[in-house]
Amino acid sequence: MQSAIKPLIRTIVFYVLSVFMVAAVLVAGTFAYDAIRDVIVSRGDLETLRRVQVDVASYRERQAGNLAERLGGATQQPLAAVDRRIGALARELRTNPAQGDFDPYALLRTGPARYAERLASHYETALTRELAAQELAYLQQVRAHLVMIEGRAAAQRELERLHRVHIAIDQAYRQKQLQVAQLGYLDQRRMEIKLLRGPVLNQLLSDVAARRMDEQRAAAACNAQKAALDRMEVPKQLVPFSLDAPALDRAVQPLDALVDELESAVTMHPVSRISGLLLQALPVAAGLLLIALAGKFGLRAFLYFVLAPLVTRRPPVRLDSPVPGQRSGPPEAVSASAASQTIRLRPHEELLVLPRYLQGTPVAAAKTTRWLLHGRPWTSLVSGMVLLTCVRTRTGEEPVVLSAGDGGVGELALVRVPPASALVFQPRALVGLVCDQGAPLLVEQHWRLASLHAWLTLQLRYFVIRGPVILILQGRRGVRVRQADGGHLIRQTATLGFSSDVAYSTRRSAPFLPYLQGQTDLFYDRFEGDHGIYVHDETTDATGKGGRVKRGLEGLTDGVLKVFGL
Template structure:
């Protein structure tokens, strides 16, 4: 019996808990449904009110433009036309005000369709009333101004008539005095001609006195009537008061604000809006982060690079007018021209410009001083390439100078002799010094290639050219090599240091796409063509060898800028 009661109690308790759980679920669902319905109704109501506000604003702008054109056209019409338009405006205002309905801009709001219709009608009615009221006020002011102008014109006319009558009276008096002075006796003797003329002038004078008096009295009366209108001026051209017109939509905006306040208290709205706002952007960012780099690289690899490969190569030799003297090559089968240190013979009449840290040893008798820039004609190039604060050496006798990269064990130094008539396109980033004649300026020039796709794809728009005779002291990581271009050679762009001007320079696409896509190799390699031309490169370039490394973006940006200027 006891076990049976325990089983019954467990059964009842389990089902009671289920019953309570169902109640909670149903109440939560009802609450969620009520919140969703409230959010949907509020959103639709606010959207309807915003639509009404927008349409009313557009309607008001159209009415304002029409009213401005219509009223300003009345400036040159008669007062009768203005009065007729004023009567029409008053009639329209009376009809609009009589059509007023109880305000629907209250909460709770009616259904969306009804609210939208009534809101648009009521907002449009408020706007029309405001525009017509402004027009009526302006027409009243215009009527008053025109009435004042008419009164002043009448006063001026009556004053002119009085002045004319008074002048005629004075003229009559002068004629009588002159007649009496000429004929003092005859003018008083009846029957004489003088007496007849004097009588006529006296009768005319009496009439002129009456005319003058009437003109004066008419002028005084008009002046009294005009005294109240003398300060009334014609108003400026009609323009709608935009602030007042905007105020006509204040009830709509108040209802929108109330609806938005109610929506702000809905927890669905609080979560839905932020998520929906950022979700498309987040999806787009994720998609662009995946596809955009691939698309850009694919476009460069499959479109721009093949186009550039088919274009004519660059040539610097045509505009330099050099005789084509090439550089001396190392023995057959060898191309390495660098060493850890180099010994140079500095002859009298020559000067050496060298970075101080590369000057390992020099004779005591040499003359040393500081030269601030490699070439003052190219200050930016000298500073950007690091060719500043150089040590200038000169000697009265032949002196042996040892050059070495003492601060970096991986750097080697090469000596490149440019004979007279030869020219070398060189990137000053690899230059550590040079030897040239003391009495001659350094033959250095720059050449832009803005119309070449090769230049734009490699971002090297400017080429620096050194002309012989000059000896360049060049550095390179793990060594520097000098090779003949022959029928065509290709090397990494980051390794290129320079090439002679008789070389045809172009670019060619890297052989495989996946290493380029994974940033393991550059898009383009440098290509050199030309039978006698030579090119110069370093074996293990550090410049531009970390295309995919995070944290070196600033260094990469500055390298790109320097590359544009050929440095």
């Protein structure tokens, strides 16, 4: 039997729950609205406080500079001028006493238009008072210094006056003594007997005694003044005025604390934290979405079927044009690559090699350290050819042994570059060379910014070395030298060098599926020339040793270095 009460109860419950849901949504919306509004208002207040902080800092710097300039010549001012300034500063500090506790939020009641102005005025007044107090303290030191200087100067002047008086009295005394000395023999004998002197001699003797007493009194006064001057303290050099920066910082510390407090409140507010996380995540999310839309396979397909054919149809890169009849022959391998190589130097030759590749040398050989390649400091740095060992032998019969230092994986090869010939080389493969003693190496740098081959393979700069020279190259499992007949393609990572007059180009790898799976590179190198050669590794690290980290981080670094020919 169907009940009419259940539908009614369900309807009532539904509407009651709907009311509660609507109320909950309204309450949550109100809270969210209030929170967002608080953040917006707080950010506005924070920007206002920051502007006030900047204005106060500018005011402080300006007033401090004026004060330092004003007090720079304080010691040169008269004492009366210093006293007047001290009195004015004392009256100013009494008239404007230090303000007590200050509530910056109380200024909000004055309205937002005057809030920043009143707040800046308050802290500028505090800075003005602190600067006035510092000026008063320094001027008091200046006054004491000037008083000491003037007192000592007055004592010095009095000493000079007494000295002049003593000199005058002493001269009068000496004149009287001279009159006595000029008397005749009888008058001098009469001077010794009181009854025989007479009025004239008595007066002369009285004048001599009076002048002597005056001279003694003047000398005593002069000595007493000199002793008093010596007891007076010699004024020391007054230390130049310097601002008490911590005191100025304390004057505006409440403003800085208010800015920090409000900034922390805005930063830690849930709305700010959520919005900040969203803003940080949006670019990453957009990038991931873009990568997902483009797709790894779509990008590889575009590179393989669109860009690669364009590159292969472009003219090859040729660094030097072949000149018939003016070349001595292409570079050539001196010997097959091996784990070690033996070199016999001629008397006019020298070996420059990285020390770790030098296995054995004759006892009589001369070995020195060469910081850089002669005349090529930049090439030395980018190729790692620094702190080289220079070896010279007396005769061509003394062997020098070199060995590869790649844990048994690498091998060394000697490639001779004749005169009038040149070889493009990878600096990473060069471990040493044999050249004439003291002769600068002819190493050139060639940029190919207009070549599409260069841009898509990121090989924009090429290093070219010109003969005569013998290069010592290291390769993986060996180094092979081939004729550049255009009949072979090799991996770009295996290329170690090629003749400068060959045509260097790239060809698209085939088939497509290995490239799509990341097992092969997009381009292979191709070399064409009548007499040219190219040098490459016997093996390559095709799997990308190091996994995804190497391909992601080191691969990016290697790509950037490859642009500069490294």
